[in-house]
Amino acid sequence: MGFEIGLIYATILSLASSFLATLIATPRIAEFNKRRGIVGVDYHKPGRPEIPEMGGLSMLIGLSISSMVILVLYPSSFWYTLSFILTVLSVGCVGVVDDLLGLGARVKPLLTFIAGLVPVLLNIPAYPKIYEGYLSVPFGRIRITILYNLLLPIGIAVSSNTMNMCDPVNGVMAGSSIIISLTLLLASLFTDRFYASPYIASILGCALAFYIYNRYPARVFPGDTGTLSLGAAIAYASVIGRLEFIALIAMLTQILNALFTLISLGGLIERRSISERPVRVLDDGRIVASVNPQAPITLTRMFTASRPMSEREVAYSFFILTSFSCILALITIPLIPR
Template sequence: MLVYFVPFFIALIVAYALTPSVKKLAIKVGAVDRPNARKVHTHIIPRLGGLAIYIGFLAGVLYSMPMNHEMLGLLLGCTAIVCVGIWDDICNIPAKVKLVGQILSAAIPVAFGIQIEWLTNPFGNLIILPEVVAIPLTIFWIIGFTNTVNLIDGLDGLAAGVSFIASISMFLMAVSMNQYLPAMIIISMAGAALGFLQYNFNPAKIFMGDTGSMLLGYTMAVTAVLGLVKTAATIALVVPVIALGLPILDTLFAIIRRKMSGVPIFTPDKGHLHHRLLALGLSQKQAVLIMYCVSIVLGIVAIFVANVNYKTGILTVAVVLAVIIYSAKRIGILHKTTNSTHKD
């Protein structure tokens, strides 16, 4: 285990050391986040903090691992998604343009052979996927995770902290399955996220912006696929889904809530979990800490499910989902919402 501490601390230290300089750069190029009716901060805050996460991550990975075909595909893809994020943080590019950038970025590791080429069914047999299925499925998977972290980036320190917790869960799973390459990648990302979190926790001095949120989701998605390639175990994909269950379910609940209200699913509202916790009278710090705790529980569940038989895993997930749905109803996440014209 000691070998993994080196990339972790390199990434942490580099990200921490560079964040103040990135903050100055963000102000200089106009990459700032302005308050509006749906945002909880009340003054202009520089974003682009994801650039520090990216450089820290690169430092940890490149110091600890030799370059190979798969690593090159991952790092080129990460660089591409960071470029899209920087462009968006500075210029606020249209959603369609950003989606095209995400698709192209997702296609890079796929072109290097990192693909969901097979799955396992409950009876242990491999289901081989033809390229016509594997390629679009992998791209869809990567884009989905790329946007998942972005959707939870609503409170100081929330996205960085939840991503750190999810990364640790994935790391522990990778180590238990003797997946050296995925473990090194994800522990480097965990270190970079934690280093940046020192400046991003409430009261935030800088935001990660789309540069950071997309990079975090992207890296976890590609690393999960890489784990699948190395082990032929579908559980490599299940762990990040459960570990990132908080933003995934929050998004699902938002879609259900808006459907119930008869409004388009992309219509923004103040019904997300962090909005509801603030409405209950909690401070930003309290709300974030509660969501950290939920993420830790989900991370533990992910690791547990990965190490038990199929039936026990399904039962565990069902019980956890039932508790989450009940809690969501209690705090109003699934209540009908009123329309809003503000950008989400």
């Protein structure tokens, strides 16, 4: 599969359909959730306003519609598309349950791991196979046919939970997803794996549309529904395109932020049960690092340790670091054999 015309149409239309569907659905879902009291507190604003939660449902709608578009325009991608949307929806369901009922810190990664088994199960009847069990890394390819079946759900669980942990201020998750998916789109182009581009484009489309509502000052929060499903979508799109290592490097900022937090907390602890917040808000709305040694170490806390920063500045700092890791990801491409 090279640059077939169907693929190019599928990429453009999947981007457009995903963008439009998310753009239209987000304010309606936000309004619906607000009426039903599904709201979250915006801790970083003076007065701590309540913002509609679980807006990430609109991204699931966007990704579902764009998947249908891909199927219509590029029917030979049936197994890729089916596994992509079922994986994202399964992880999205975990997010919905977490947003509505609240899941334990250990249960959430476990459930996302189980949701990540969807493509492993679908690979059994799939023809041609969705994945062959090769991992493309710098300097060569590793054949791990059996181990890959275990690494795939682990990768999906890690990516979705990492994204979930890296949404500290308005717009960071959606903005970072735009940068990462744009990088993966370029990587699919440079590595002649353009067949993954419709899926990456659908992520880019829904992240772009959601960012409009989620950027500072946020009118809607993605909730775990949005963060978990977008993380899973990025991970699985990179599996389809055999861009796993590129995606790993592109997500280094989010991965290191998660590692900082996990190491400082001494393991998996649910966000709601952390008594000390990593940052506090000054009267003028600027964010400053907590001096309490019990507070978790996060990138936001380290950014604001030198001087108080506005919420916008913190978000831009995340975008700058994510862009840097994405540049490193693009530099890595020539090291990976085709």
